[in-house]
Amino acid sequence: MKIPEKSRITQGQLMFFVIQTQVGVGILSLPHKMQATAKGGGWISTLIAGLVVQVIILILWALCRRFPSDTIYSFLPKITGKLIGNLLGLAYIGYFLTSAGMILGLFADVVGKWVLQTTPRWALLLLTLLTCIYLVKEHIRVIARLFVISSFTIIVMVILSLFGYAHANFTYLFPIMEAGWWNIIKAANEALFPLIGYEVILVIYPFVEGKSGGKLKAASLGNLLISIFYTFEVFTSLVIFSPAVMPAVSEPLLYMLKGFSFQIIQRIDLIFLSLWIFIVSTATVSWLYMATVGLGHFFHGGEHKKAVFYAVFIVFILALISQDPSISDLYDRVIKISHYAFVVVLPLILLVFSYLSSKRRALVR
Numbered sequence: 001m002k003i004p005e006k007s008r009i010t011q012g013q014l015m016f017f018v019i020q021t022q023v024g025v026g027i028l029s030l031p032h033k034m035q036a037t038a039k040g041g042g043w044i045s046t047l048i049a050g051l052v053v054q055v056i057i058l059i060l061w062a063l064c065r066r067f068p069s070d071t072i073y074s075f076l077p078k079i080t081g082k083l084i085g086n087l088l089g090l091a092y093i094g095y096f097l098t099s100a101g102m103i104l105g106l107f108a109d110v111v112g113k114w115v116l117q118t119t120p121r122w123a124l125l126l127l128t129l130l131t132c133i134y135l136v137k138e139h140i141r142v143i144a145r146l147f148v149i150s151s152f153t154i155i156v157m158v159i160l161s162l163f164g165y166a167h168a169n170f171t172y173l174f175p176i177m178e179a180g181w182w183n184i185i186k187a188a189n190e191a192l193f194p195l196i197g198y199e200v201i202l203v204i205y206p207f208v209e210g211k212s213g214g215k216l217k218a219a220s221l222g223n224l225l226i227s228i229f230y231t232f233e234v235f236t237s238l239v240i241f242s243p244a245v246m247p248a249v250s251e252p253l254l255y256m257l258k259g260f261s262f263q264i265i266q267r268i269d270l271i272f273l274s275l276w277i278f279i280v281s282t283a284t285v286s287w288l289y290m291a292t293v294g295l296g297h298f299f300h301g302g303e304h305k306k307a308v309f310y311a312v313f314i315v316f317i318l319a320l321i322s323q324d325p326s327i328s329d330l331y332d333r334v335i336k337i338s339h340y341a342f343v344v345v346l347p348l349i350l351l352v353f354s355y356l357s358s359k360r361r362a363l364v365r
Contacts, residue, residue: 018222026194031237049191050227101318
């Protein structure tokens with residue numbers, strides 16, 4: 001597959017692409033979940049999750065570098081055959097669309113709870129998706145340029161979080177190993193899911209300029225920065241809220257910032273939330289782009305923009321019905337299973353098969 005010049009991005013832009021796809025709704029509730037299982041060692045769980053993600057990135061990179069000019073949709077048939085490969089490609093599209101729907105649904109829950117309590121859910125979703133449509137239909141270079149700019153909002157989020165240290169109590173962390181290593185590892189498994197998004201490599205790898213080693217470094221650096229960011233936010237929440245209070249605080253970062261105000265700015269939490277909304281919107285764009293590239297590959301002769309409108313409609317419906325707690329729980333289970341299947345197990349199997357098939361062809365020759 002020949003990549004046109006306007007669809008190429010730099011390795012630095014790949015890094016920001018990974019960053020923007022990984023940062024999603026999970027950051028707000030992650031400290032609460034980490035403390036519930038790992039207690040004061042919750043920040044260690046986040047670091048472990050970041051290391052596990054790095055191993056998975058190595059697997060995805062090793063698979064993609066064997067087919068440097070193909071997205072996952074075009075190299076799957078080369079490994080498994082046309083029928084199975086196309087079916088798996090469609091399954092990946094379903095995974096990406098479901099992930100986008102879940103992220104958007106959680107986004108609507110938080111915004112509806114904290115800011116726009118009387119605004120209908122459909123209106124929140126529609127306004128967000130209309131913004132996403134404008135960007136998703138563009139070439140990847142345009143999307144990547146916005147991602148570079150929007151990534152700097154994370155720095156502002158970190159600065160806002162630093163205000164919390166005025167009331168920090170580091171004794172809340174101790175004993176750090178109170179929950180034991182088993183629970184810390186168990187919490188690390190939970191922390192994996194807020195970090196999802198690095199699988200974007202499977203779709204955008206051929207669009208990135210440069211050698212494969214540089215692409216690995218860019219994706220790894222993006223994951224490193226987000227892992228540090230998540231660990232910092234978890235650590236901050238753990239030293240601000242006591243172990244007795246944390247179980248009752250579902251979004252610790254927002255509750256922490258809500259208690260701060262200045263003469264000019266009264267609600268710092270709303271500023272933080274505004275930045276977070278921007279970041280979640282870009283994450284949704286990334287998931288939609290992954291899905292529409294696949295839909296374009298199968299149904300529109302490679303023109304992903306032709307699939308944008310009905311892909312957005314599917315995501316809108318998925319996010320709208322997720323208001324039902326039973327549907328939301330079902331999404332959560334499906335995403336967890338799908339993540340392990342499509343991002344860990346299947347790429348590893350495909351990598352082994354690709355090596356075996358190449359050796360078989362070499363022996364035949």
